[in-house]
Amino acid sequence: MVQTLIFIKRMKGDIELHAPNGRTGGSMAKTVWIGDIQDGLHNGQTIELKGWIKRTRGSNKLRFVVLRDSTGDIQCVGKLTDLGEEVFEAMKGALIESSVILNGTVVESEKAPGGHEIVAQSFQIVGAVDPERPFPINKEALNVVDEDGEPMPGGSEFLLNNRHLYLRTSRMTTMLKLRSSAFGAIHNYFRNEDFIEYQAPNFVAGAVEGGSTLFEVPYFGETAYLTQSWQLYAEAAMPALERLYTIAPSFRAEESRTRRHLTEFWHAEMEMAWASNDEIMAHGEGVVRHIARTLLDEREAELSSIDRDLELVARYADNPYPRMRYDEAVETLQGMGVDVKWGDDLDYSKEKVLTQDFDVPHFLTHYPKIAKPFYHRVDTEDEKYVLCHDLLAPEGYGEIIGGGERTWSEEEILRRLDEEGTPREPYQFYIDTRAYGGVPHGGFGLGVDRVVSWLAGASHIREVIPFPRTSRRVKP
RNA sequence: GCCGAUUUAGCUUAGCUGGUGGAGCGUGGGACUGUUAAUCCCAAGGUCGUGGGUUCGAGCCCCACAAUCGGCGCCA
Numbered sequence: 001m002v003q004t005l006i007f008i009k010r011m012k013g014d015i016e017l018h019a020p021n022g023r024t025g026g027s028m029a030k031t032v033w034i035g036d037i038q039d040g041l042h043n044g045q046t047i048e049l050k051g052w053i054k055r056t057r058g059s060n061k062l063r064f065v066v067l068r069d070s071t072g073d074i075q076c077v078g079k080l081t082d083l084g085e086e087v088f089e090a091m092k093g094a095l096i097e098s099s100v101i102l103n104g105t106v107v108e109s110e111k112a113p114g115g116h117e118i119v120a121q122s123f124q125i126v127g128a129v130d131p132e133r134p135f136p137i138n139k140e141a142l143n144v145v146d147e148d149g150e151p152m153p154g155g156s157e158f159l160l161n162n163r164h165l166y167l168r169t170s171r172m173t174t175m176l177k178l179r180s181s182a183f184g185a186i187h188n189y190f191r192n193e194d195f196i197e198y199q200a201p202n203f204v205a206g207a208v209e210g211g212s213t214l215f216e217v218p219y220f221g222e223t224a225y226l227t228q229s230w231q232l233y234a235e236a237a238m239p240a241l242e243r244l245y246t247i248a249p250s251f252r253a254e255e256s257r258t259r260r261h262l263t264e265f266w267h268a269e270m271e272m273a274w275a276s277n278d279e280i281m282a283h284g285e286g287v288v289r290h291i292a293r294t295l296l297d298e299r300e301a302e303l304s305s306i307d308r309d310l311e312l313v314a315r316y317a318d319n320p321y322p323r324m325r326y327d328e329a330v331e332t333l334q335g336m337g338v339d340v341k342w343g344d345d346l347d348y349s350k351e352k353v354l355t356q357d358f359d360v361p362h363f364l365t366h367y368p369k370i371a372k373p374f375y376h377r378v379d380t381e382d383e384k385y386v387l388c389h390d391l392l393a394p395e396g397y398g399e400i401i402g403g404g405e406r407t408w409s410e411e412e413i414l415r416r417l418d419e420e421g422t423p424r425e426p427y428q429f430y431i432d433t434r435a436y437g438g439v440p441h442g443g444f445g446l447g448v449d450r451v452v453s454w455l456a457g458a459s460h461i462r463e464v465i466p467f468p469r470t471s472r473r474v475k476p
Numbered sequence: 477g478c479c480g481a482u483u484u485a486g487c488u489u490a491g492c493u494g495g496u497g498g499a500g501c502g503u504g505g506g507a508c509u510g511u512u513a514a515u516c517c518c519a520a521g522g523u524c525g526u527g528g529g530u531u532c533g534a535g536c537c538c539c540a541c542a543a544u545c546g547g548c549g550c551c552a
Contacts, residue, residue, distance in 0.1 A: 055513075062509040079509075095503090113512065131503060133486090139513055140488040140501045157544050158487065213550090229552090254550060255477065265552065347549070390552095402552060447552030472544075 035071030038114040042106045049076075049118060050126075052168070053098045056091075063091050065120075066113075067102065070173070075112045076102055078120040087123050095129040096138075097168070137165055163467055164476050174302045175456060175464045178295060182452045183247060185294035186268045189287045190245040195270060198244040200233035202226060202251075205426065213253035215263075226251035229445055231375075232430050234271040235406060238441050239433070245270040247448065255471040258348075259460040260398050260450060264469040271443035277387040277405050280442045281363055284391055284401045285321045288361065288451060292317035295455055308457045316360055316455070321391065323363040329354055345371045351392055351399065358394045365389045374416035377405035377442070389444070397454035403444020410434035 032047045051069040058064045063078040080088045094100065104118040111117075129135060141158055159166045166172055190197070203217065203224045214225040230246050237244055250267040268287070272280060292313050295303060303310060324332075326346075333340045338353055340346070346354070346364070355362065366385040369378060376386035388404030407413045413434055417424055424431065452464040462468040467476065 057511055057514050059508045059511085059514095060506095062511080064511050064514085066512090075512080077510080081509090109510095111510065111512080134503060136486060136502090138487060138502055141486095143488065143501095156488095157483095160544090250552075252551070256550065257545090257547070258549095258551095259546090261551075267552065269552095345550090348551090349548075399552065445552060450552055 030069075033071045034067065034069045034074045037074055037106055037116050037118070038072050040108075040116070043108055043116070044106060046103065046105045046121070047118070049074075049102050049104070051100065051102075053094055053096050053100060055096060056094065060092070063088070065091060065094070065100075065102075065123075067100065067118075068170075072114070073170075074114060074116060074118060075109075076104060076118040076120050078123060082119070082121060083123060090125060091120075091123045094123075094125055095131060095134055097135040098125050098129045099127040100125050135165065136162055137169060142169065142171075160462075160468075160473065161476070167466055171306060171463075172466075174306055175452075175458065176466060177302050178299050178456050179449075179452050179464055181294050181298045182291050182448060182455070183266075185291040186245075186247055186287060186446075186448065188294070189290040190270060193243070193283065193286070195243045195245040195272075196241045198230075198234065198237055198241060198246055199248065200227065200230035200246065202249070204233075215251050215253045228252055229267065230269050231271070231443065231445070232427075234269060234443065235430065235441070236433050238271050238273050239437060239439070242273040243270075244272075250445075253471075257471070259462075260348075260453075262449060262461060262465065262469055263471060265450075265461075266448040266465075268446040268448050269443060271441065273439050273441045275405075275440065275442050277365065277389060277442065280403055280405070280444055281323065281365075281389050281391075284363075284389070284403060284444050284446070285361075287446065288321075288391065288400070289317050291451060292455055303456070306456065308455075312457075313455055319360045321361045321363055323365055323389075325366045326364060326368065326385070327366070329364055343368050343370055348398055352396055355392050355394050355396070355398075358392070361391050361393050361400070363389045363391050374413065374420050374422055375406050377407045377440075378412070378416075387442075393450070393454045395454065395457075397450060399447075400450045400454065401444050401446045403442065405440065405442035408434060408438045408440055410438065 030050045032042060032049050034049070034051065036042060037047075037049075049067060049069075051067040053065055054068040054073055055066040056063060058078075061080045065076045065078060066073055067076055078088060078091045083091065101124045102118065102120055103122040104120040106116060106118055108115060109117045137159070141156065167176070187197070203219065204227045205224065214228065217224045217226060227248075228250050230248060230250075234244055234246070245268065247266060247268045249264050251264050253263060254261065270280075270283060270287075272283070296310065296313055296317060300310065303313060327342070329346065330340055330342055330344075333346075333350055333354060336353060338350060340350055345367075365388065366379060367376075367388055367390075368384055369376070369386050372386050372388055376388050379385040379387050386404065389401070390399050391401035392398065393400045407416055410431060413431055414424065417427065449461050449465050452458075453461045456464060458464050462470070
């Protein structure tokens with residue numbers, strides 16, 4: 001199909017936009033972005049700007065209209081003498097979040113926020129906002145604080161109910177940009193390391209995580225479940241692709257009421273043939289550090305705008321992540337007077353104590369076999385342990401990676417299932433994959449939302465996903 | 477699943493020992509030619525989450541229910 005190509009100059013070169021040929025009678029494509037204006041690319045030019053009204057102020061002869069688009073904010077000045085009575089009145093009556101097209105001259109101005117402003121020559125409202133129904137999110141709604149007076153815009157019931165409108169406010173827009181860069185960084189990391197992207201089904205027949213609750217879905221007279229992890233299906237493809245990864249949603253029907261949990265979260269998972277626990281961990285460290293580095297390279301201004309300490313993020317990008325065996329962690333905790341005994345799983349309250357002195361993420365390895373499910377491979381050097389790892393983020397953000405070597409021989413996996421009293425039948429396809437050329441292998445799952453939440457310094461994981469799903473909320 | 481809270485105008489909230497609810501933002505009207513979350517004046521806007529109880533009288537005390545938030549368990 002023939003399409004009209006419009007080439008637009010942006011900071012990073014030419015961007016191709018595709019407009020339907022002739023059908024709309026002309027192009028709606030936008031050619032000027034606020035971010036570029038504030039970077040000085042349009043000084044002295046007369047331009048056409050398309051955007052939304054963020055705020056207005058002024059007198060009855062001079063109006064200031066702050067416009068926003070996806071790249072930033074800019075102050076526009078409208079003078080009665082330039083615009084004429086009719087257009088000036090329209091500008092005066094335009095409400096917040098009206099969409100507008102404004103023509104004017106870009107000037108440098110020390111008085112304008114950002115250093116530039118536009119002196120308007122024309123002003124046209126595209127989508128008006130009704131005064132009977134003004135944009136409900138105002139500065140008061142954004143002023144939500146918790147009991148300690150800390151800003152907590154993600155915790156307001158009103159903002160959660162109006163999430164579809166909250167998305168366009170500056171904090172949420174910033175979080176979505178950080179999130180995008182994090183997703184891109186994960187793809188780049190694994191592709192650069194010769195991993196192949198691979199998709200597993202979201203409807204599944206059985207559990208992956210022992211103990212985690214599954215969401216049931218009616219499935220043509222049968223019951224299916226929403227996947228908790230791609231792992232079992234990734235292991236099936238491991239002999240074909242050897243190094244594979246995905247970024248996909250996982251679902252867990254846990255009534256967790258914490259700032260680290262969602263019922264639907266984005267899971268970056270990798271699986272790797274011929275790999276030891278140490279080698280898998282090296283990729284876990286590699287991808288997390290690459291995400292931190294990418295955020296600094298691509299989103300420094302955004303991180304600063306939400307008051308994130310850039311030196312802290314740089315520390316996470318530039319330093320190796322130490323490894324600590326489970327036994328050592330337990331001893332450390334006991335030394336701190338924490339009531340924990342060997343064989344206990346380390347819950348969040350203990351993780352928090354353990355990580356309070358960490359200045360970078362730490363791996364915890366070699367958990368007792370009794371604390372982990374059957375697919376974790378037993379350490380041949382000491383069969384009390386399994387070859388696994390968790391990566392714990394500092395600043396109280398908790399576990400961001402869980403992974404390790406998999407039980408790979410058919411004989412051993414059957415023994416582990418029997419030891420646990422887990423029935424074989426639901427895992428028959430998984431056991432089958434061991435019967436034909438099993439090899440040592442492993443992988444990990446990374447909670448993408450958790451990593452973004454941590455690196456952004458968010459007050460709640462809800463802050464970094466557009467429409468959070470928790471045990472109490474599936475709307476909007 | 478467990479524990480702890482909250483619910484007053486569109487939003488954010490004040491409300492004393494129980495005696496007919498105040499404000500800021502937003503909206504409408506007015507003033508102002510350089511504002512920076514503009515400012516100043518005026519106005520409209522409330523069956524105080526729902527149901528019941530105590531009382532001469534309930535936003536406030538008691539009970540139930542509902543919605544939501546925070547923390548824990550579990551995990552990414």
